[in-house]
Amino acid sequence: xxxxxxxxxxxxxxxxxxxxxxxxxxxxxxxxxxxxxxxxxxxxxxxxxxxxxxxxxxxxxxxxxxxxxxxxxxxxxxxxxxxxxxxxxxxxxxxxxxxxxxxxxxxxxxxxxxxxxxxxxxxxxxxxxxxxxxxxxxxxxxxxx
Numbered sequence: 591x592x593x594x595x596x597x598x599x600x601x602x603x604x605x606x607x608x609x610x611x612x613x614x615x616x617x618x619x620x621x622x623x624x625x626x627x628x629x630x631x632x633x634x635x636x637x638x639x640x641x642x643x644x645x646x647x648x649x650x651x652x653x654x655x656x657x658x659x660x661x662x663x664x665x666x667x668x669x670x671x672x673x674x675x676x677x678x679x680x681x682x683x684x685x686x687x688x689x690x691x692x693x694x695x696x697x698x699x700x701x702x703x704x705x706x707x708x709x710x711x712x713x714x715x716x717x718x719x720x721x722x723x724x725x726x727x728x729x730x731x732x733x734x735x
Contacts, residue, residue: 591650593627593670593674593676594612594616594627596649596650597610597627597629597647597650597676597678598610598611598612598629600646600647600649600650601629601631601646601647601678603646604633604639604642604646606633606634606635606638606639607631607632607633607639608632608633608634609630609631609632610629610630610631610632611629611630611632612627612628612629613628613629613630613679614626614627614628614677615628616628626674626675626676626677627674627675627676627677628676628677628679629676629677629678629679630679630681631678631679631680632682633680636664636680636682636683640664640666640680643655643666643678647666647668647678650668650670650676651670651671652668652669652670653669653670653671653673654667654668654669655667655668655669658677659687659688659691660687660688661679661685662684662685663679663680663681663682663683663684663685664679664680664683664685665677665678665679665680666678666680
């Protein structure tokens with residue numbers, strides 16, 4: 591799969607996506623074997639596009655997907671087979687950092703319950719786990735996940 595054309599092609603199908611542009615090291619020609627793919631996404635209606643993102647990227651068969659809690663702007667992260675990391679950057683949507691995940695039985699159960707095909711659960715080497723939060727309720731979700 592050609593990530594450089596597949597991602598813009600899929601996202602551009604949404605009527606509220608105005609532009610999808612490759613950015614970062616792959617756009618500047620400084621990428622290396624472990625570089626991720628960064629795409630700047632411009633939209634007239636972030637909330638609607640954000641809500642539709644899982645369906646838009648489903649043809650990529652992501653192994654994991656979640657909103658980046660530590661980016662200064664909205665960033666939807668995907669892990670694809672390869673492994674390949676893709677960041678969808680909504681640079682017009684500023685956000686504050688969310689607190690770190692607190693491992694709890696509830697989060698563990700949600701992570702287990704959503705893993706598998708198109709998993710939205712994730713884990714870190716230190717044992718913390720979490721789930722993908724909806725950007726529509728990002729303040730609530732970020733503080734409760």
